[in-house]
Amino acid sequence: MESLRWIWGYIKKFKLRYFIGLFLALFVSGLNMLNPYFAGQIVDEVIYGSKEDLLWPLLGLMIGVTVFKSAIRYSYQLMFESVSQNVIHRIRDKLYHKIQQLDFRFFDKTKTGDIMARMTGDMEAVRHFTAWTIYMIFENFTTLLFAVGFMFYIHAPLALTLVAITPIIGFLAFRLSHDVKPTFSEIRGQFAKLNSVVQENISGNRVVKAFAREDYEVDKFSVENQSFKDKNLKSAKIWEKYLPVLDTLAGFLTVLMILIGGIMVIRGSLTIGELVVFNSLIWALNNPMRMAGWLINDVQRFVASAEKIQELLNVKSNILTPTKPKAINNCTGLVEFKDVSFSYGEEQVLTDIHFTAKPGQTIALIGPTGSGKSTLINLLCRFYDVDEGEVIVSNTNVKEWDVQKLRENTAIVMQDIFLFSDTIEGNIAYGVPDATIEEIQEAAKMAEAHSFIMELPEGYDTIIGERGVGLSGGQKQRIALARALLKDPAILILDDTTSSVDMETEHTIQQTLKEFNQNKTCFIIAHRISSIKDADLILVMENGRIIERGKHEELLMKKNFYYNVYKNQYGDFDGMQHSEEVVISGT
Numbered sequence: 001m002e003s004l005r006w007i008w009g010y011i012k013k014f015k016l017r018y019f020i021g022l023f024l025a026l027f028v029s030g031l032n033m034l035n036p037y038f039a040g041q042i043v044d045e046v047i048y049g050s051k052e053d054l055l056w057p058l059l060g061l062m063i064g065v066t067v068f069k070s071a072i073r074y075s076y077q078l079m080f081e082s083v084s085q086n087v088i089h090r091i092r093d094k095l096y097h098k099i100q101q102l103d104f105r106f107f108d109k110t111k112t113g114d115i116m117a118r119m120t121g122d123m124e125a126v127r128h129f130t131a132w133t134i135y136m137i138f139e140n141f142t143t144l145l146f147a148v149g150f151m152f153y154i155h156a157p158l159a160l161t162l163v164a165i166t167p168i169i170g171f172l173a174f175r176l177s178h179d180v181k182p183t184f185s186e187i188r189g190q191f192a193k194l195n196s197v198v199q200e201n202i203s204g205n206r207v208v209k210a211f212a213r214e215d216y217e218v219d220k221f222s223v224e225n226q227s228f229k230d231k232n233l234k235s236a237k238i239w240e241k242y243l244p245v246l247d248t249l250a251g252f253l254t255v256l257m258i259l260i261g262g263i264m265v266i267r268g269s270l271t272i273g274e275l276v277v278f279n280s281l282i283w284a285l286n287n288p289m290r291m292a293g294w295l296i297n298d299v300q301r302f303v304a305s306a307e308k309i310q311e312l313l314n315v316k317s318n319i320l321t322p323t324k325p326k327a328i329n330n331c332t333g334l335v336e337f338k339d340v341s342f343s344y345g346e347e348q349v350l351t352d353i354h355f356t357a358k359p360g361q362t363i364a365l366i367g368p369t370g371s372g373k374s375t376l377i378n379l380l381c382r383f384y385d386v387d388e389g390e391v392i393v394s395n396t397n398v399k400e401w402d403v404q405k406l407r408e409n410t411a412i413v414m415q416d417i418f419l420f421s422d423t424i425e426g427n428i429a430y431g432v433p434d435a436t437i438e439e440i441q442e443a444a445k446m447a448e449a450h451s452f453i454m455e456l457p458e459g460y461d462t463i464i465g466e467r468g469v470g471l472s473g474g475q476k477q478r479i480a481l482a483r484a485l486l487k488d489p490a491i492l493i494l495d496d497t498t499s500s501v502d503m504e505t506e507h508t509i510q511q512t513l514k515e516f517n518q519n520k521t522c523f524i525i526a527h528r529i530s531s532i533k534d535a536d537l538i539l540v541m542e543n544g545r546i547i548e549r550g551k552h553e554e555l556l557m558k559k560n561f562y563y564n565v566y567k568n569q570y571g572d573f574d575g576m577q578h579s580e581e582v583v584i585s586g587t
């Protein structure tokens with residue numbers, strides 16, 4: 001019922017068309033009574049009444065009714081199809097819009113394949129229900145009502161005998177509906193799993209091949225595929241139990257009608273013509289019985305899919321713009337972390353983080369993998385909310401910002417670079433769609449990407465494959481950097497952005513960035529000392545805490561974690577020599 005109410009919310013925008021369709025279906029149900037009536041007239045009046053001149057007009061009427069009925073049926077089928085396409089178009093739009101609003105936590109725990117299953121298979125089940133199932137139920141039901149009414153009008157006792165069987169059918173239909181429903185939920189769930197396996201396999205196909213794990217992947221798929229088959233068969237077994245009974249009852253109805261009707265004809269209480277009418281109308285009783293099983297399946301499939309779609313539509317994002325966000329016209333780039341603690345789940349990932357980054361400063365984050373560097377940045381962009389403390393940007397808590405504005409003022413080059421299957425120009429201009437080609441080229445030059453782009457056969461018009469297939473790791477990083485620089489943000493965040501770029505190119509990029517960042521706040525996460533040594537403030541992180549802070553020289557003097565990293569990267573001799581120089585210059 002809930003699912004019906006939900007789909008009605010979408011259908012009602014097109015209710016005029018839908019009701020005209022239903023009215024036409026009702027009209028056709030009524031027309032369905034005419035040919036049996038004419039057939040009865042041919043028997044009683046033409047054959048037994050010897051009114052041969054009525055034969056051709058009656059046959060003509062029968063042909064006319066058939067053609068007319070087909071034309072009307074075709075037009076209302078088109079109406080239902082058009083409403084269903086409009087409905088599904090709106091739901092798909094809404095779902096896509098919803099997906100854009102959902103936060104990182106949702107994507108952390110939801111598989112892409114699951115979302116894809118809702119956008120495709122579940123949508124199709126809803127479309128089928130709106131376009132076909134509803135009118136089929138209505139058409140079958142109204143035809144049955146007309147037929148029963150007509151039968152009672154012709155011969156009430158015979159009609160009553162035939163109708164007496166319907167409670168059994170009603171009971172069976174109810175049982176089938178009840179038994180089959182959970183299996184459809186299972187099927188939809190399994191379909192989502194199957195989709196996830198396929199999606200992950202395609203996304204990770206290079207890893208699969210590199211590790212020669214094709215057989216393992218095939219086995220993994222087979223397990224899910226088998227389970228999908230089993231769940232479908234389990235569902236089929238349930239309706240296979242009921243469908244033959246419904247079918248037999250439908251057949252039994254014909255036998256019953258011939259038997260009792262025949263006796264009545266012999267006894268003279270029914271004319272042969274009336275028996276012919278009953279015989280022609282019996283399909284209107286039979287058909288709904290035969291269809292009941294299939295239609296119930298369709299309804300339950302729709303309910304399972306509608307529930308899945310509603311579930312996604314009802315997910316609430318935790319990261320929302322407040323009802324009255326603070327109006328910040330000029331983001332200064334001042335960033336303050338005040339005693340920030342954070343966890344993704346049970347385990348604390350950041351503890352007591354505090355620091356201030358002034359406009360124009362470069363803040364570097366270094367530390368072992370998993371120490372919380374990227375997480376800290378995630379809080380700055382409000383991809384997640386802090387558990388304790390405050391993240392303040394431009395003197396305003398990030399929770400008071402309009403989320404979109406906050407992100408417009410930050411540009412991030414993520415560790416896991418994602419490029420769209422679009423031209424290089426389109427990828428660089430992603431954040432600034434109306435940028436001129438000169439501005440795009442300028443950003444590419446700053447990111448040291450211009451020269452390699454120009455060497456490509458189609459330059460900036462080169463279409464890069466999904467996720468940037470066709471480019472080297474360093475090239476992808478430079479395009480992602482250009483994309484961020486083009487935004488000209490108040491806060492620039494580079495998460496391991498030059499890790500795949502050679503030292504020389506990295507050095508050139510750094511020099512360019514120094515000029516570019518003069519009045520911006522820049523965060524650099526890196527593992528290479530060379531990437532961060534010129535930073536105004538280096539935060540050394542371990543286990544979610546800042547364990548050292550200061551400038552390069554100050555940290556070397558501390559001879560602690562940072563010093564050891566430096567020693568490892570530059571070698572003992574050079575490290576010692578350099579640190580001595582530093583100590584000397586620091587004294």
Ligand SMILES: Nc1ncnc2c1ncn2[C@@H]1O[C@H](COP(=O)(O)OP(=O)(O)OP(=O)(O)O)[C@@H](O)[C@H]1O
Pocket residue numbers: 108344345349367368369370371372373374375376415
């Ligand atoms: N989305 C997430 N859900 C749950 N745990 C996460 C998530 N992202 C990171 N973590 C965990 O949080 C901790 C910090 O991860 P984070 O990515 O911030 O580290 P990092 O210092 O940036 O590491 P690296 O240098 O390898 O990029 C790790 O233990 C990681 O497993």
